[in-house]
Amino acid sequence: MSETLQNRASPDAATQLDIYRRMIRIERNDDLTRQQIRRGRITAPYYSARGQECIPSAISVLLNNDDKICTIYRGIHDMVAKDMPLRPLWAEICGRVDGTCKGKGGPMHLTHPETGVMVTTGIVGSSMPIANGFGWAALLDGTKQVTVAYFGDGASNIGAFHEALNLASVWKLPVIFVCQNNGFAEHTRYENGTSVDFIAKRAAGYGMPGYTVDGNDPLDVYAHAHAAIERARAGEGPTLLECKTFRFMGHVFGDNDAYMAKEEKAAAIEADPLPRFRQKLIDDGVASAEELDALTARIEAEVNDAIDYAMACEFPSDDELRRDVFAEEIPA
Amino acid sequence: MSETLQNRASPDAATQLDIYRRMIRIERNDDLTRQQIRRGRITAPYYSARGQECIPSAISVLLNNDDKICTIYRGIHDMVAKDMPLRPLWAEICGRVDGTCKGKGGPMHLTHPETGVMVTTGIVGSSMPIANGFGWAALLDGTKQVTVAYFGDGASNIGAFHEALNLASVWKLPVIFVCQNNGFAEHTRYENGTSVDFIAKRAAGYGMPGYTVDGNDPLDVYAHAHAAIERARAGEGPTLLECKTFRFMGHVFGDNDAYMAKEEKAAAIEADPLPRFRQKLIDDGVASAEELDALTARIEAEVNDAIDYAMACEFPSDDELRRDVFAEEIPA
Amino acid sequence: MSTDTLEAPVVETVKMNGLQAINAALSEAMEADPKVLVLGEDIADNEGGGVCGVTRGLSTKFGTSRVRSTPISEQAIMGAAIGVAMAGYKPVAEIMLMNFTTVAMDMIVNHAAKLRFMSGGQSQVPLVIRTMTGGGNQTAGQHADFYEAWFAHTAGIKVVIPWTPGDMKGLYLSAIQDPDPVIIIESVKTLFVPMDTPVNQGPIPLGKANVVVPGSDITIVSYGQMMFTVMQAVEELTAAGVSVEVVDLRTISPWDKETVLASAEKTGRLLVVHEAGRNFGPGAEIAATAQEVLFGKLKAPVGRLGAPYCAVPFAKKLEDAYLVQPPEIVAEVKRLMAI
Amino acid sequence: MSTDTLEAPVVETVKMNGLQAINAALSEAMEADPKVLVLGEDIADNEGGGVCGVTRGLSTKFGTSRVRSTPISEQAIMGAAIGVAMAGYKPVAEIMLMNFTTVAMDMIVNHAAKLRFMSGGQSQVPLVIRTMTGGGNQTAGQHADFYEAWFAHTAGIKVVIPWTPGDMKGLYLSAIQDPDPVIIIESVKTLFVPMDTPVNQGPIPLGKANVVVPGSDITIVSYGQMMFTVMQAVEELTAAGVSVEVVDLRTISPWDKETVLASAEKTGRLLVVHEAGRNFGPGAEIAATAQEVLFGKLKAPVGRLGAPYCAVPFAKKLEDAYLVQPPEIVAEVKRLMAI
Numbered sequence A, B: 001m002s003e004t005l006q007n008r009a010s011p012d013a014a015t016q017l018d019i020y021r022r023m024i025r026i027e028r029n030d031d032l033t034r035q036q037i038r039r040g041r042i043t044a045p046y047y048s049a050r051g052q053e054c055i056p057s058a059i060s061v062l063l064n065n066d067d068k069i070c071t072i073y074r075g076i077h078d079m080v081a082k083d084m085p086l087r088p089l090w091a092e093i094c095g096r097v098d099g100t101c102k103g104k105g106g107p108m109h110l111t112h113p114e115t116g117v118m119v120t121t122g123i124v125g126s127s128m129p130i131a132n133g134f135g136w137a138a139l140l141d142g143t144k145q146v147t148v149a150y151f152g153d154g155a156s157n158i159g160a161f162h163e164a165l166n167l168a169s170v171w172k173l174p175v176i177f178v179c180q181n182n183g184f185a186e187h188t189r190y191e192n193g194t195s196v197d198f199i200a201k202r203a204a205g206y207g208m209p210g211y212t213v214d215g216n217d218p219l220d221v222y223a224h225a226h227a228a229i230e231r232a233r234a235g236e237g238p239t240l241l242e243c244k245t246f247r248f249m250g251h252v253f254g255d256n257d258a259y260m261a262k263e264e265k266a267a268a269i270e271a272d273p274l275p276r277f278r279q280k281l282i283d284d285g286v287a288s289a290e291e292l293d294a295l296t297a298r299i300e301a302e303v304n305d306a307i308d309y310a311m312a313c314e315f316p317s318d319d320e321l322r323r324d325v326f327a328e329e330i331p332a
Numbered sequence C, D: 001m002s003t004d005t006l007e008a009p010v011v012e013t014v015k016m017n018g019l020q021a022i023n024a025a026l027s028e029a030m031e032a033d034p035k036v037l038v039l040g041e042d043i044a045d046n047e048g049g050g051v052c053g054v055t056r057g058l059s060t061k062f063g064t065s066r067v068r069s070t071p072i073s074e075q076a077i078m079g080a081a082i083g084v085a086m087a088g089y090k091p092v093a094e095i096m097l098m099n100f101t102t103v104a105m106d107m108i109v110n111h112a113a114k115l116r117f118m119s120g121g122q123s124q125v126p127l128v129i130r131t132m133t134g135g136g137n138q139t140a141g142q143h144a145d146f147y148e149a150w151f152a153h154t155a156g157i158k159v160v161i162p163w164t165p166g167d168m169k170g171l172y173l174s175a176i177q178d179p180d181p182v183i184i185i186e187s188v189k190t191l192f193v194p195m196d197t198p199v200n201q202g203p204i205p206l207g208k209a210n211v212v213v214p215g216s217d218i219t220i221v222s223y224g225q226m227m228f229t230v231m232q233a234v235e236e237l238t239a240a241g242v243s244v245e246v247v248d249l250r251t252i253s254p255w256d257k258e259t260v261l262a263s264a265e266k267t268g269r270l271l272v273v274h275e276a277g278r279n280f281g282p283g284a285e286i287a288a289t290a291q292e293v294l295f296g297k298l299k300a301p302v303g304r305l306g307a308p309y310c311a312v313p314f315a316k317k318l319e320d321a322y323l324v325q326p327p328e329i330v331a332e333v334k335r336l337m338a339i
């Protein structure tokens, strides 16, 4: 488990509710995305993060709007947790000109600087070196902004991870490296690709703190993210957080999971963090079942509105191929 | 310092003498190389390893002829320690057709499979991923062959290092990763590029043993190399050895060392491992001063013979540009 | 469509797609030669036998020491493949998609392609790099590029882009036994489209183009999945009375100058069509060579069609506009023929 | 040689080499714009101010937070440069030698060049990549390649290869203020050869070629250190009574079609000479474009001279044979002119 965190911050009731709100927003958005794909209304590769909601939700409540994230193809949950508006998000997934990327990037390259969603990459590991650049900018600007680099367990075995963590540590950059360890890299089990039992242990090789976190426990993620973000804002440098979780829907939509043991998956789904956290909020009197149901309904309405909006948007004109290649439009 | 080695093997008198022989062979070859460059008889970038003789010498006495090494631009000492014949080596440095690479590769790409010198790369870090391939071949062939991948301290910060060590560990490859930590990467001090105090600590991130070794002490290098090679031959997998040393002649021939403190360099040269080891051999009665002088004379004669041989060789014909691109010669 | 050159006798065929063809090639090669190895991400059966199933069954049949799944470490994959090849094996190393070759370019370009030359012939790297790419599935900017021009410009590595399943099998059989590095770029479309394939397709020599359709008015040179588009255009052109000779290049480097130039000289017109970008693309080399060798012998300038100067877009509508379509080919042919 | 286009008035010049010119450009740019940053291996003064001293003095003058030495981590260098550029800075990131761009190709190609397009214009990457290369110093197979063709084929990044110190300064000043990624490839020779350079050389627009010598019999297009070789050949040709028009391309992508084609149309003959490999090289695009636009207007096929298909060899004798030499250019010109 590498290091154990000393003084653990814990979220107050309002913050816990905010974490839950983000988790539900992710879950509803994911569920309805898969529904739209099944209905053939969206045609695009989709990498569901169902099961991983806790991680970006408990982190995002600690981030300001101008804090930044760099994420990956499996990153829509990270964006939704960062409160990226759903209408332009959906318009993009639907390849419409009103999409955040005018339909040019699609789900794997969603970008929305206004909410701090700076880069979404389809290349394993590449969110990390770029996140360092935003960290450097924060130092130059003298702000207390932090940047979160999200990546997977498999990505911890590629060169970009190593170079990025080393540079971030030498330069004391305000970057938090968040590994969402769901136990699989496409179809490869963690231990068949990774030489260390806990990715967090690698932090020691970069002289930075590293923690293995229960990625399905919002309070554990919150406590560790709080420490990492404080450290970054204080100018003390980066932290590596390994958040252990599970992806319920396999690697990509349509994945038949042949490579994983049925029981393993069943057990994970059995331990679904969402209903568990919901029950905790009710038990602790943070919110009533009715209030939470109302919240869910509101969010579902928001997602459906975004879908309807997106489906009604125009497709981009072919001239878009000549735009945004360079600042100056390429002549026809 | 990361781990400390438990049972340390120590070389017998004959082996100590053999280590010394290789060190002197490296030192004489290096000295005469720089002399030839000063005299304008060789024109090529030259990366002297003066000061690093101990490392490959104490390792090579533990290697069989068919064990392999993959090294770097600063690697002639590794080859000389592996007993690569000097005539083809010099012919290559002189760009002659009788050179080991027909004059096509030069000092940065010297290759000599008969003595196990498989690859010499000019790209920082690239000796490591390729070394894994030879390790895999040894497993497939069922031999007990090992491969040593030599690299520098600066190379421990590049992606190839990370990917290679992770794969070697997951596949339990018979590869020994030997970092010759001379404290500088070109003009950059260790601590300005490297985020961890001891590179050997990174081994823990790959689930392999890692040791920081006194690279200027033949007995310390021998003990650790012995353990690593035994482990590899026993099929238990790779080891990372960080051998701390110093390069007396700067990065490349002509380097004015402006970036290092004069005292630092003076102190290192003061502690030159060669005379120290020579004195130890005499004190321990392993050999007399006369015997060691005679050895040095024999080696110097061997180097001079190689130089004369090389200078007398022909230059390659221009047709060589069409040869060895592919197995089949490219038509004129 | 038969994959044999015109002279060859018509042979018995079966319906097979690219996945099956490559799987058969790898299986036969491993069966016949114990030195043949396969490595890459998710390629063993425990990991599903490859993301598309190309390598399915191989690890079960030949063992996981010869068919190894790897971490997501393309530099380590290529490095291991290079080393094991230098040690006498014949590895087939998969880089899942062509855009991911960008993280392994040092190993491919500075090492695999150069070690034989830099070592004066002492080192041999009989390596096959498998990779896949191609537009049409809305995978957007980082998953569909054709970068064969980079590798064709790099001395020491051969570049193959098969179109039909039969060619895939035949070219793989040759590439695996080739003593030098070969990168085979698989077109996504071909992997899933069943086509008539010769029963027990044997090796097809590298560097030989295939005259798929004989014609007399104009020569169209293309390769990979773009051949599907070309064939559609040719149907329309034939109907319009234009006699098109279609040459499937198959090997991009070294390319079959003899066949291409002979055809262009015969028809007097040449159009090169590829999915790769038009600017500084593979078509430029073919056009530059043709204008030199056939100076004064061509009735029209050599035409080139390729992707516009931008990244591969996501929206289906944009992706369709990005990819060369049959009408563009028809129009370009008519322009070159001044009809 | 003046670096101004012919129309421009003759200006006062000083002797300066490439190192001094680039250093002056970086210094002036950093002075004028606090957003300009420099990063790379060994570039700060504590590390000697760059392996060749190009960045000497900058960290002392502007501080190590704006002028940062980095670990040997090209992916991390490019990543940091891309991120900081997206955050509104104007980084000049050094990749010491062109062969080392191979370890950063993902960052350059999949990210720097594509982020603006993939984000629908939300992301901007005003980044300059500095790198150096070129044969002539026996650095052999992994330290001297010209791979500009790769980047010219990649949409979204501009490619500049200056020859004279004056052009280096002027093109750097423009590239640093350009809103998009630009890779500037410095020729080793130019860095050390003092040449007449306009006093206070200002920005020179990207994408504009320079007619260095006017002529009427044939046009030679070249760039970078190969221009030295071309100028030697031109002397000889002039002495032999051949009137050569010499065009220094300066920007490879986007390249100055107007100037090149106008010159070729005027002289009726075109020869492209570069140090990069001839096969699938930059010359192919120029030749392919010329044969199309000037079909029937050229007196001879477009000629191309470039490196042979092999790695850069070590032995001086072989390196000389590998690099295009003046006699080859003279012979090719005479061949094209049939004299």
Ligand SMILES: Cc1ncc(C[n+]2csc(CCOP(=O)(O)OP(=O)(O)O)c2C)c(N)n1
Pocket: A074, A122, A123, A124, A151, A152, A153, A154, A155, A156, A180, A182, A184, A185, A186, A251, C041, C072, C074, C096, C100, C103
């Ligand atoms: C450099 C590179 N290699 C391979 C791939 C193909 N690929 C896409 S996702 C993936 C698995 C990544 O696993 P992990 O990092 O654990 O993230 P997860 O998908 O589990 O969230 C792979 C191999 C890629 N996109 N980039």
Ligand SMILES: Cc1ncc(C[n+]2csc(CCOP(=O)(O)OP(=O)(O)O)c2C)c(N)n1
Pocket: B074, B122, B123, B124, B151, B152, B153, B154, B155, B156, B180, B182, B184, B185, B186, B251, D041, D072, D074, D096, D100, D103
């Ligand atoms: C990928 C790459 N980047 C940069 C260089 C330039 N370079 C050559 S040697 C060197 C320093 C390497 O330092 P280290 O690894 O400590 O080895 P040493 O030279 O000290 O033996 C650098 C940066 C290179 N050859 N390859």
Ligand SMILES: [Mg+2]
Pocket: A152, A153, A154, A180, A181, A182, A183, A184, A185, A186
């Ligand atoms: Mg995973």
Ligand SMILES: [Mg+2]
Pocket: B152, B153, B154, B180, B181, B182, B183, B184, B185, B186
């Ligand atoms: Mg060093």
